[in-house]
Amino acid sequence: MASSTSSVPSSASSSSPSPSTSSPPPGTAGAPHGSVSVGEDLLSPGVGQGPSRHEAGDRGERQGPEALERWVERLHAGIDRLAEVAAPRLQRLQDGVSATRGTLRRQAHLVREDGEEWAESLRCTVREHPVTAVALAAAFGMLLGRLNR
Numbered sequence: 001m002a003s004s005t006s007s008v009p010s011s012a013s014s015s016s017p018s019p020s021t022s023s024p025p026p027g028t029a030g031a032p033h034g035s036v037s038v039g040e041d042l043l044s045p046g047v048g049q050g051p052s053r054h055e056a057g058d059r060g061e062r063q064g065p066e067a068l069e070r071w072v073e074r075l076h077a078g079i080d081r082l083a084e085v086a087a088p089r090l091q092r093l094q095d096g097v098s099a100t101r102g103t104l105r106r107q108a109h110l111v112r113e114d115g116e117e118w119a120e121s122l123r124c125t126v127r128e129h130p131v132t133a134v135a136l137a138a139a140f141g142m143l144l145g146r147l148n149r
Contacts, residue, residue, distance in 0.1 A: 126133040
């Protein structure tokens, strides 16, 4: 007995192709292990991880605790993949920050030493030539006074 009307909802019709889990997502062929290609969804189910939410709904699979468990497992797997990818990058970032911190400390130490040497040199010059130092300070003060008017 054939019927002219279909009882299948239009969203589950076969006109829209369902994603295949048998081949890798576009742009990931040949990618090294642990790398993420542009457009790859880290939380989407991979090969053998079960159907997507839309595929499960299309086939009428039971939604409930089992579906929630599968979803949580896929989420954990996606987070694990994300951690795998992020860990080496985070380590490189930490190494770079550590190296920069060391460089800045060395530079600050050198600047501090140079400043102390310059201040000591100035003290010695003032002690050796006090009259000249006072005359230069007065001239400098007068110049600043004129510039501020």
